[in-house]
Amino acid sequence: MIGVVAVLKVQPEKAEEFEAIFTGLAAQVRANEPGNLMYQLTKSRTEAGTYKVLELYKDADALKAHGGTDYFKAAGAKMGPCMAGRPEIEYLDAVG
Amino acid sequence: MIGVVAVLKVQPEKAEEFEAIFTGLAAQVRANEPGNLMYQLTKSRTEAGTYKVLELYKDADALKAHGGTDYFKAAGAKMGPCMAGRPEIEYLDAVG
Numbered sequence: 484m485i486g487v488v489a490v491l492k493v494q495p496e497k498a499e500e501f502e503a504i505f506t507g508l509a510a511q512v513r514a515n516e517p518g519n520l521m522y523q524l525t526k527s528r529t530e531a532g533t534y535k536v537l538e539l540y541k542d543a544d545a546l547k548a549h550g551g552t553d554y555f556k557a558a559g560a561k562m563g564p565c566m567a568g569r570p571e572i573e574y575l576d577a578v579g
Numbered sequence: 580m581i582g583v584v585a586v587l588k589v590q591p592e593k594a595e596e597f598e599a600i601f602t603g604l605a606a607q608v609r610a611n612e613p614g615n616l617m618y619q620l621t622k623s624r625t626e627a628g629t630y631k632v633l634e635l636y637k638d639a640d641a642l643k644a645h646g647g648t649d650y651f652k653a654a655g656a657k658m659g660p661c662m663a664g665r666p667e668i669e670y671l672d673a674v675g
Binding site (some may be wrong): 509574 | 580617622630631635662669671672675
């Protein structure tokens with residue numbers, strides 16, 4: 484399995500719009516990607532405007548399939564104007 | 580829901596022992612905590628000896644129950660000598 488922690492920084496006035504777009508994306512991921520085991524948006528308690536997406540995939544193919552979906556690309560385009568910086572994506576190898 | 584990302588730094592020569600202890604802990608969490616929705620050990624691809632635990636709990640009570648279990652305390656004591664520094668624990672509020 485492969486874990487992902489994606490750090491997303493959002494403009495304060497765009498938080499509500501961002502959350503709505505991301506929640507819609509998450510619903511599509513859960514409905515369409517059997518190789519995705521978790522896809523949960525979370526919000527930092529200490530850094531305003533910072534979100535972290537906790538993700539878990541069955542394998543590299545599942546991660547690749549996720550990034551290649553039309554709905555992922557469409558959500559990325561919609562989220563772009565909400566962001567306050569580039570996403571930081573960390574890939575992690577599951578143990579156990 | 581509440582997300583947790585726990586960063587654990589392990590001494591290189593203790594990695595195998597640490598992974599065995601943690602894998603046992605994770606099995607107990609999954610078997611005994613209905614309020615825990617994910618508990619996955621992962622290993623950094625870029626920082627040697629750095630592990631990240633991706634966790635998701637139903638609510639604050641579930642998180643508190645996790646930390647109060649005998650097996651969590653016992654695993655913590657066993658892992659102690661494997662560590663290369665203090666754990667860094669980040670708590671996150673789930674969105675959506």
